[in-house]
Amino acid sequence: MxxxxxxxxxxxxxxxxxGLIWQFGGRFLPLGRLxxxxxxxxxxxxxxFPIVTCIIISILLSLGSYLFRLFK
Incomplete structure (x- = not known):
């Protein structure tokens, strides 16, 4: 392929x-209303302007990118 x-x-x-985590996990972590x-x-x-939400998403994406490069 x-x-x-x-x-x-x-x-x-x-x-x-x-999307599923955001939909069902939104009750526990209210992203956008932090x-x-x-x-x-x-x-x-x-x-x-959800600045704290943007920072948290940025940190999670950076961590995911780091882990992806680490185990590649």
Whole structure:
């Protein structure tokens, strides 16, 4: 099988697993509503920037990338 096809299949499986964890694990780790996320609500304007959630996702992706390169 073509290596690009294998990579795309693997990426699809990983995305499905992440989506399932996010859907069912969202009750325990409320990503997007963590303390430190910026939320400003005024009369007609609502601004929301999940900075802490972005940092946590970045750390997890960096750790996954490191582990992938370590065991490759």
């Amino acid at each position: 073509n290596p690009i096809a294998k990579l795309l299949i693997l990426m699809g499986v990983v995305l499905i697993v992440i 303390p430190g996320d910026i939320a400003v609500e005024k009369e007609n304007v609502r601004f929301y």
